Amino acid sequence: MKAEAQFKYGYKGGQTDFGTASKDIGATDTSTQTTTVTYSDEAIAELIFMIEEEKLAGDVYEAFYDMYGLPIFDNIAQSEDRHFDALIQQAENLGIDTDVFVFEEAGTFENEELQELYDTLIEMGSESLTAALEVGVIIEEKDMVDIAAAIEDVEGTVLAGVYENLLTGSSYHLDAFEALLG
DSSP, rough: OEEEEEEEETTTTTTEEEEEEEEEEOOOSSSOOOOOOOOHHHHHHHHHHHHHHHHHHHHHHHHHHHHHHHHHHHHHHHHHHHHHHHHHHHHHHTTTOHHHHHHHOEEEEEEEEHHHHHHHHHHHEEEEEEEHHHHHHHHHHHHHHHHHHHHHHHSSSHHHOOOOOOHOHHHHHHHHHHHOOO
């Protein structure tokens, strides 16, 4: 069985045609069935945003681990790295060049909104350990809202399944931060 995704994504004002991505997902007999999934420009833009949002979470938590040495920040930063990697894999499966995200310096973002958010969150969390834990709550609550919205746009696809896993992980992260603030 083959799954195909066809899409175009406009990046920085220009239209880039990434064509059709195809990946063999196994066949049970000699005939081949093809399922075509077409992601909208909005769904692709959301995926790219989600990649950077996961990067933001990991970068913030790594910065707070460096500041405070509290293991929760290191543990959740590692989890955010796995979330980031899962989304990068989805983007690569669709033919999206992800080098701009993979090789970007910690704390640096293409999306200006996320850059401003990162800077604000680091400033807030630098005030105290409690403030840093509260930033963790803010990040995870925002992630959960954004992930839920992204799922609606791609229901019934492999990407929706990846988002569901991220949503579950974010709920665990939120619970962990809230327990320490308890």
